[in-house]
Amino acid sequence: xxxxxxxLTDEEIxxxxxxxxDALFDELYRRYQDKLRRVIYYYVGDxxxxxxxxxxxxxxxxxxxDTYKDDKPFSSWIYQIAVNCSKNFRNKIARNDSVIxxxxxxxxxxxxxxxxxxxxxxDFIRKDDMAQFRDAVSRLKEKxxxxxxxxxxxxxxxxxISEILGCSERTVKWRMKRAIEIxxxxxxxxxxx
Numbered sequence: 001x002x003x004x005x006x007x008l009t010d011e012e013i014x015x016x017x018x019x020x021x022d023a024l025f026d027e028l029y030r031r032y033q034d035k036l037r038r039v040i041y042y043y044v045g046d047x048x049x050x051x052x053x054x055x056x057x058x059x060x061x062x063x064x065x066d067t068y069k070d071d072k073p074f075s076s077w078i079y080q081i082a083v084n085c086s087k088n089f090r091n092k093i094a095r096n097d098s099v100i101x102x103x104x105x106x107x108x109x110x111x112x113x114x115x116x117x118x119x120x121x122x123d124f125i126r127k128d129d130m131a132q133f134r135d136a137v138s139r140l141k142e143k144x145x146x147x148x149x150x151x152x153x154x155x156x157x158x159x160x161i162s163e164i165l166g167c168s169e170r171t172v173k174w175r176m177k178r179a180i181e182i183x184x185x186x187x188x189x190x191x192x193x
Contacts, residue, residue, distance in 0.1 A: 010074035018065045028078075029058060035154055036082050042149045043086035045138065053089050057082045076163040079156070083146065083164060090142075129192055136186040144179035151176055 005013060005027040017024040036057060041050035060081050068077050137145060150156045150164070158176070162169040 011070060014068050014074045015070060032078055038153060039082055040086050044089055053085050057085050076160055079164045132190055132192045136183045140179055140182060144175050147172055147175040148179040
């Protein structure tokens, strides 16, 4: 391999990896590790479970790279795998009692407060307000939460989210609008806004 993998697009790397350039897998991993960990974590709410699912996602990418079709963005394909793995995990887990849920919420709050990925804006917002915001997001129904997180946290375009979730762009926009309304109402009811 003569050229720097950082100069290649995701799609070029995926194609060349599929053709036998195994070393390029490391570049895909490097590009997506932080993004996917966050999406999965927000989806399942537990850092240990998120790490397990994250590894499962990359095992699937490695084993099933032949199913990736070049006519779609690689990011859509890998996010779809991450969302599906997260959904499968959530479907296997029974609802925990309130004590266990409270412990997970504490872990989530600690993880987010200790994480280095907080933006400068988030650093200026009071921790209580951020906790209230995170709580409001976590209480969204799954179909709203996943759209909100992919758009807000990952910065994906509506078209990309539409491809990942297998629904129309119009539906994605409506879910995003509805998620914002629900979060705003929740925060108003708590006196945060």
